[in-house]
Amino acid sequence: MSLTILIWGVFAARLLLACSCLLLSFRLIKGPKAQDRIIGLDTLYVIVMMLFATFTITTNSRIYFETALIIAMIGFVSTIALAKFLMRGEVIE
Amino acid sequence: MTPQLPDLTNVPELPLILSLLIVFFLLLGSLFTFIGALGLACFRNFYDRLHMPALGTTIGVTAVLLGTSLYISYIEGHIIGRDILIIFFLAFAAPINGMMLARAAAMRDFTQNWHDPSDNMFHRLVTDETDTQLEQEENKNAANQGTKTALAPTHTGKATPKTRHRSKNNDKSLI
Numbered sequence: 474m475s476l477t478i479l480i481w482g483v484f485a486a487r488l489l490l491a492c493s494c495l496l497l498s499f500r501l502i503k504g505p506k507a508q509d510r511i512i513g514l515d516t517l518y519v520i521v522m523m524l525f526a527t528f529t530i531t532t533n534s535r536i537y538f539e540t541a542l543i544i545a546m547i548g549f550v551s552t553i554a555l556a557k558f559l560m561r562g563e564v565i566e
Numbered sequence: 567m568t569p570q571l572p573d574l575t576n577v578p579e580l581p582l583i584l585s586l587l588i589v590f591f592l593l594l595g596s597l598f599t600f601i602g603a604l605g606l607a608c609f610r611n612f613y614d615r616l617h618m619p620a621l622g623t624t625i626g627v628t629a630v631l632l633g634t635s636l637y638i639s640y641i642e643g644h645i646i647g648r649d650i651l652i653i654f655f656l657a658f659a660a661p662i663n664g665m666m667l668a669r670a671a672a673m674r675d676f677t678q679n680w681h682d683p684s685d686n687m688f689h690r691l692v693t694d695e696t697d698t699q700l701e702q703e704e705n706k707n708a709a710n711q712g713t714k715t716a717l718a719p720t721h722t723g724k725a726t727p728k729t730r731h732r733s734k735n736n737d738k739s740l741i
Binding site: 474475476478479482483485486487489490492493494496499500506507508509511513516519520522523526527529530535539541542549552553556557559560 | 579580581582584586588589593595596597599602604606607612616619622623626627630634637642646648649651656663666667669673
């Protein structure tokens, strides 16, 4: 009983996260300016990190937490670099 | 029809209250993230869109990682604290991202002479001018300059007329 609840709950959560990934891909492709694309990419990083965290439940493996941590850090650094590039034209000055 | 999942034969049967708690956290977090993504896809202006990912990066990440951390702590038998690290990191990273992107967008819009078509109220708050005064002033400026209206330089080289009220190609011409 509890296993069925857990499986369906994880399935619904992944479905919602996948739908939000699709919406953010729409914003990433269409977005009228560069800053819209960058904010879509940043949020896409976070949502993929949450998808990796839900993989922990069905695979019983702790390694996805490390993956999620690395994805979060790389997403933060890439967003900062892209915002600096938009503002100044170069990342390191 | 059950979703296709890897084998769960080595998973012990969880207590019902723990399973309900994990599912509640997962659904809460993914629902908030979905609302944030919906707002990011549907809002019309960049400065409106900038608010929405904060739903996903605060409540969504916290709830989802708490749910998975409850599960893995029950399986392993001791508390796994890595997700607390991710939650704190993202909670500190999200406002920095928002501030940097807002500054970059504001600088770009300022240099490209951008106007929000629905920005009349803010302009009125700042300058104490009414819409009719603004229209009269713009008409006077246009009459003074004749056919040569004030043009904003764009990347495509195509000039856009500087209008405060609703113009359809105002958002498309500036990439």
